[in-house]
Amino acid sequence: MSLTQDQIIRFLRSVHPYDALPPEVLADIAVRAETRICAAAEAIYRFGEALPGLFVIHDGSVDVVDENGAVVSHLGLRNSFGERGLLRDGKAATSATATAETTLLMLPAKLIADLQRDHAGVARFFNRARQDRAPRNDLATSPIETLMARDPATCAPDLPVQHAARLMRDRRISSLCVVEDGLLRGIVTIRDLSGKVVGEDLPGTTPVADVMTAEPLTLPPSAIGSDVLHMMMEHRIGHVPITEAGRLAGIVTQTDLTRFQAVSSAELVTALARADTAEEMATVTAEIPRLLVQLVAGGNRHDVVTRLITDIADTATRRLLALAEAELGPPPVPYLWLACGSQGRQEQAGVSDQDNCLMLDDSATEADLVYFAALAKIVCDGLNTCGYVYCPGEMMATNPRWCQPVRVWRGYFAGWIAKPNPEAQMLASVMFDLRPIGGDFDLFRDIQAETLRAASANSIFVAHMVSNAxxxxxxxxxxxxxxxxxxxxxxxxxxxxxxxxxxxxxxxxxxxxxxxxxxxxxxxxxxxxxxxxxxxxxxxxxxxxxxxxxxxxxxxxxxxxxxxxxxxxxxxxxxxxxxxxxxxxxxxxxxxxxxxxxxxxxxxxxx
Missing domain, CATH: 1.20.120 (Four Helix Bundle (Hemerythrin (Met), subunit A))
Structure with a gap:
């Protein structure tokens, strides 16, 4: 039995994103939607068929399988399927079958297109990849939660001003939020203490409530950076508490704004390039988490964020190579330092260990290997100091296996391709992500092309790599x-x-x-x-x-x-x-x- 229009409207009010649509739009959907009743084991659509629109499960259950019969989803009440994201060239990339008696609501493709055109919430729902998300101005449009300090220092209204001054001194802060019964009552700043307490010669026992700014200007957590900037400029204040329903959630100060603007990948790269020790570099790389927050809050897509963070690791590596050469003297033969893993792919995020290796000119002797072992130790130790921790699998240039002349590396790749055992698959996967970082890049160019040709031509090796993938x-x-x-x-x-x-x-x-x-x-x-x-x-x-x-x-x-x-x-x-x-x-x-x-x-x- 088909669903009535009233039943469809009531149902859609419980399904996102239709739950946010106005009544007249829901009424229009109810008129244009179609009801389909499926028996258990009945096919709803098959792989390769053109789909009429989007299906939403009103009751019952559905299995979605790929073209090979592998189940990719078990779906139930309010789940939708058949959307464009699972189509290839306009054809269904999956098949769907009812696993019990099922009532479906089918929303025609034209209806879905109209909803996306006219309603931003629906468009956002179907824009799963967020490809249109553009980077925003870092400070002015960043969410307030990105800027604010959480858990700001607080005190009670009756705290003596002398104690308040000591607290600010000891914590190296410029303000205290005055809280009573969980609610923000005021704010006291260093300026209040100097102007009102010292300037008017008040006793140290004076309660904070007597000198604080009562009912200070605040902003909600939904505010953005421009709201803070405008409030500070208009009212000539340097502290803005962030509250929700009167309760303190954080605070933004002029120092927070300055610090936020100061963090950029270019600044960090510049500081690393000028550092003289690994310890100095570590103070720079310690800023990476805050850079990550800023870049994500700025609306940058993941590949932009990880590329910028990887650039910092690359700079740190090259600086450590320069420091190692300054300590050990010029290298006896040409060499190339390469990164693999996430650094090799330029995909480093907030959690990264180090994966690297050394390729040496074929003229390298056993005596030369001693020099490069020392160079590798300086660089890998320095990277660890900077927060790029040692690889637990010892995939590092400090491992003699990964510090070898080019001819040995050619032998490695040839052996992995000829005999793709589990270890060879793992190593090949890692080493196919190699990227030169510092040294003589010509040592790698021929190897990459040769290896790709040999690997792609070996069907057995490719089959093993498929299995590994x-x-x-x-x-x-x-x-x-x-x-x-x-x-x-x-x-x-x-x-x-x-x-x-x-x-x-x-x-x-x-x-x-x-x-x-x-x-x-x-x-x-x-x-x-x-x-x-x-x-x-x-x-x-x-x-x-x-x-x-x-x-x-x-x-x-x-x-x-x-x-x-x-x-x-x-x-x-x-x-x-x-x-x-x-x-x-x-x-x-x-x-x-x-x-x-x-x-x-x-x-x-x-x-």
Whole structure:
């Protein structure tokens, strides 16, 4: 039995993003929507069919499978499917089957297009990759929570002014927020103490309430940087408490604004290039978390953020190489320092260890190796001091295995390709992400081209690399949600690195290998794969969109941790996300799983 228009309207009021639409728009949707009743095991649509629009489950359940029959989602009440993000060239990239008697609401494609055109909230919902998110002016348009100091120092109204002065002196701050019964009552600053207490010769026992600014100007957490700037300029104040329902959430001072503006990748690169010791450099790299927060708050996409952060690591590496040469003397033969892993791909985020190696000119002797072992130790120790901790797998130039002449490196790659055992697969995956950092770049150019040619021509090696690329599964749960870690320190979270970013990194590397593409950065690899024809335009678009959403979400999680005073990690709790965010994150994982399945069945991603 078809749903009535009243039933459709009531239902849509419980489904995002339609719940925010005005009554007249919901009434129009109810007129244009279609009801479809499906029996258990009935096919809703099949792979390759053109879809009439978007399906929303009113009741019942649906399984969505890829072209190879692998289940990518179990869906239920209020879940939607069939949206454009899961289509290839206008055709369905999945099949959907009712697993119980199911009532579906079908919203025609024209209706969805009209809603996106006329309602920004709906457009944002369907713009999963946020490709139109433009970087904003860093300070003026940054959210207030990015600027403010959390947990500001507070005192009671009856605190003697002498005690207040000592507290500000000891904590090296310029103000105290006066709080009573959990509510902000006023603010006392150093200017108040000097002008009102010292200037008027008040006793040290005078309560703070007598000299504070009562009911100070405040802003809510929803404010942006320009609100603070304008308030400070108009009222000639240097402190703005941030409150919500009268309760103190933070404070922004002129010092906070100055500090915020002072952090930029260019400033950090300049400071690193002038540092004389690893310890001096460490004071610079300690600013990276705050830079991460600023870049994310500024609306920059993940590949811009990670590129800027990686540039800092590159500069630190080159400066340490220069300091090592100054200490040890000129190198006896040409050498090249290379980074692999996230630094090699220019994808460093808030959590990074070091992965590096040395290639030496073939004229290097055993005696020369002693020099380069010392150079490697200085650089790797210095990177560790700067916060790029030692690689737990010893994938570093301090390991003699990874400090060798070019001829030995050629032998390594040839051996891994000829005998792709598990260790060879792992090492090849790491070493295909090599990027020169400092030294003689000519030592690497021929090796990269030779290795790509040999690897792509060896079908057995490619097959093993395909298998290796499928080892990291995406965290899709059986019933609509996300599969979280079940036990241990990170219970009930999703590993956004190994189960989110890494699967796309693996797919990008695989396509670069197959098509002999030289880019190392993952997004650049996907772009190059599309240009070369290794990826269809729709396959590349879907994978890029999914990657962008996941990588952006990972960085936003890390930035939020930094702001909260917590060391950043890769473990995101889905419970902290809105239904909107969880829905799109799940869709992104579905795209990746579909791509993995296609690769695993030897069908590629050509659409």
């Amino acid at each position: 499928l080892k990291h599964s995406v965290p899709l749960g059986l019933f609509r949600g996300l599969a979280t870690i079940r036990s241990g320190e990170h219970r009930d979270t999703v590993d956004m690195k190994h189960n989110g970013v890494v699967p796309v990194v693996d797919l990008g590397r695989l396509h670069a290998l197959r098509a002999q593409l030289t880019p190392v950065n993952t997004r650049a690899r996907l772009d190059a794969a599309e240009r070369s024809g290794a990826l269809s335009p729709s396959g590349a678009r879907d994978l890029r969109d999914a990657y962008d959403l996941i990588a952006d979400s990972r960085l936003e999680h890390q930035a939020a941790q930094v702001k909260a005073g917590v060391a950043p990690d890769n473990f995101l709790s889905p419970s902290r996300l809105s239904d909107f965010e969880r829905s799109h994150l799940r869709d992104a994982f579905v795209v990746i799983k579909t791509m993995q399945s296609a690769i695993g069945h030897g069908k590629g991603m050509l659409g």
